[in-house]
Amino acid sequence: MKAVVELNNVSKTYFKKVALNQITLNFAKGKIYGLLGPNGSGKTTLMKIVAGLHKHTSGSVLVDDQPISYKSKAMVVFMPTENYLYPSMKVKTVLQYFRDMYQDFSIAKASGLLEKLELNAENKVSELSTGLNGRLKVALAVSRAAPVYLFDEPLNGLDPISRKIVRNLIAEAAGDNNAVIVSSHLVSELEPILDRAILLKDGSVALNEGAEEIRIQKGKSVEELYEEVYRS
Amino acid sequence: MIKLIKYELQKKYRMFAAVVVATLLANIFLIVRAGEMGLAILAGLLGVGLLVLYSVDVVKMYSRDINTKTGYMVFMTPNSGYKIIGSKVLTALIQGFIILVFFSAVLILNSTIVYGFSGEIRFFDMDISYLQFISYVAIILVALILYLVQFVMTIYTSITVRKSVLSNIKYKGVISFAIFIAINYITAQIYAGVDHLFNFSQINGVASPAELLQVLLPPMLTATALCAVFILVSGYLLEKKINL
Amino acid sequence: MRFNNSTPIYLQVIDKLKADIISGRIGLGQKMPSTRDLAQELGINPNTASRIYKEMESQGLCFKKRGLGTFITESDKMVQKIKIDMADQLTADFVEGMKKLGFSSEAMVDLMIKKVNYSETEEAENESSC
The missing domain is CATH 1.10.10.10 (Winged helix-like DNA-binding domain superfamily/Winged helix DNA-binding domain)
Structure with a gap:
């Protein structure tokens, strides 16, 4: 299986702090990866590096076989955990913005999703509740068609219904032509859609295994394994 | 690039509208109440007000994107750092031009109301033609815009340095401010050098617009060149050294 | 699910x-x-x-x-096979579970017959009361 994102001995250090320590990971198309770990384990840093928002200190990062550059951003969809949309923009303007900035963005798909997600195109971003904001972010992300999707804590702060909607949208986005990477510290809700679970601990890879394999061979859920890894 | 500029300008729509409305109100109030004196007050207030508003808005246009999460909207797009900075500079120039035209239009409109329309304007003791007056004003204001944008670029560069090279260092605020001062000192020296090099003739009496242009052209070109340098430096830092 | x-x-x-x-x-x-x-x-x-x-x-x-x-x-035969396999598994689980509790084979069978009778009477009562 061809890797669409390759990290080789990637480290990220901030002055004294080591956020990522010699990470080597491959992400293949057609799979959904769970990037798991508590806050500060390096999940967001790793995602931001692949998204081109952070520069790695050492090692190599390849996206679709090319060293990462601003051009890679055309192949990577990143959904940050924070609310990053301009507060004074109307939802419909946000959609137009995405259409103008990203060649692979389908405004038709996004507009179609708005109704399903109970989003009003005339509302300003600042008028949206947390739940609606979370839904909008995901809708924007899945309306792009790119080889790599990165969702950073997409379920955070959302009510149960929004969480289910978001999770299903993420699962739907996954296909044979792309890799989906989802980070979360809420493991149980995410488990059933994961192909592989990657656990980060203090900036290193503590575990990288297939989710079903964990259940078959260890008789444990990914969540149980997660608790084991982080208890120590 | 054009799209980036389009959205930057769109974001300023409300501010533009507020400025137009406020000016209109102040205008009516001042001219009706104070006539000729009102025109002078209007010119002064509007000039200073627009200048301050412009400077603050142009700086915010960049600092907001680089320091807060809303910047992700721009920085996640497949555009190089050079393009992003370049789009903000061009937006600043366009914005400056719009404000310039607005300012001139307000003054011209009001002076025709107050003075009536004649082919000439009394300027101190001289009668100069309308066309000449406009030419003077245009040249000076364009030079002003160029310099202002160049000055804002020194702020942009300092902000970029702070967010990139200095991001892990303790006193990054102080250091970036010191860098800002240093950059401006250096640019001042450059302007002085250019002035020394190119302007050996003194202008006596009333200069024609062409002569004014001749004097101002070197610093205007210097400002443009400096802008280009700052765009390259900031763009490079954004490409290679930034962590958002 | x-x-x-x-x-x-x-x-x-x-x-x-x-x-x-x-x-x-x-x-x-x-x-x-x-x-x-x-x-x-x-x-x-x-x-x-x-x-x-x-x-x-x-x-x-x-x-x-x-x-x-x-x-x-x-194939209906297949369905029957599944049924039998599942029943087999259920029974095997039952036997193992009971063994762990310490039940002897006779006790197991007794309990099972009791349960079957009980459920048959329950069904009859439900039908008559309808």
Whole structure:
């Protein structure tokens, strides 16, 4: 299986702090990866590096076989955990913005999703509740068609219904032509859609295994394994 | 690039509208109440007000994107750092031009109301033609815009340095401010050098617009060149050294 | 569908599908959803859905008609076989569980007969009271 994102001995250090320590990971198309770990384990840093928002200190990062550059951003969809949309923009303007900035963005798909997600195109971003904001972010992300999707804590702060909607949208986005990477510290809700679970601990890879394999061979859920890894 | 500029300008729509409305109100109030004196007050207030508003808005246009999460909207797009900075500079120039035209239009409109329309304007003791007056004003204001944008670029560069090279260092605020001062000192020296090099003739009496242009052209070109340098430096830092 | 995340999900789904086949909720020869649709319906990973069909195919529970999709077996014999296999498994689990509790074979059988009688009387009462 061809890797669409390759990290080789990637480290990220901030002055004294080591956020990522010699990470080597491959992400293949057609799979959904769970990037798991508590806050500060390096999940967001790793995602931001692949998204081109952070520069790695050492090692190599390849996206679709090319060293990462601003051009890679055309192949990577990143959904940050924070609310990053301009507060004074109307939802419909946000959609137009995405259409103008990203060649692979389908405004038709996004507009179609708005109704399903109970989003009003005339509302300003600042008028949206947390739940609606979370839904909008995901809708924007899945309306792009790119080889790599990165969702950073997409379920955070959302009510149960929004969480289910978001999770299903993420699962739907996954296909044979792309890799989906989802980070979360809420493991149980995410488990059933994961192909592989990657656990980060203090900036290193503590575990990288297939989710079903964990259940078959260890008789444990990914969540149980997660608790084991982080208890120590 | 054009799209980036389009959205930057769109974001300023409300501010533009507020400025137009406020000016209109102040205008009516001042001219009706104070006539000729009102025109002078209007010119002064509007000039200073627009200048301050412009400077603050142009700086915010960049600092907001680089320091807060809303910047992700721009920085996640497949555009190089050079393009992003370049789009903000061009937006600043366009914005400056719009404000310039607005300012001139307000003054011209009001002076025709107050003075009536004649082919000439009394300027101190001289009668100069309308066309000449406009030419003077245009040249000076364009030079002003160029310099202002160049000055804002020194702020942009300092902000970029702070967010990139200095991001892990303790006193990054102080250091970036010191860098800002240093950059401006250096640019001042450059302007002085250019002035020394190119302007050996003194202008006596009333200069024609062409002569004014001749004097101002070197610093205007210097400002443009400096802008280009700052765009390259900031763009490079954004490409290679930034962590958002 | 609610999952127990500690045991293989694909097996849990197959068990459920088997139960549906036996109960008739899924008819013989019925067309099954595509792997993508199945994954979406159940909220599972698409590759897991493929695995489910693959495993069921190897057990003879379904088959692929090229270009048309996956279909449940048309063989009634197969359904009976599943029934017997499940019953077998249930019984084996019962016996093992009872053994762990310390029940002897006779005690096990006694208890079972009691339970069967009890449920038969209950059914009769329900029918007469209707």
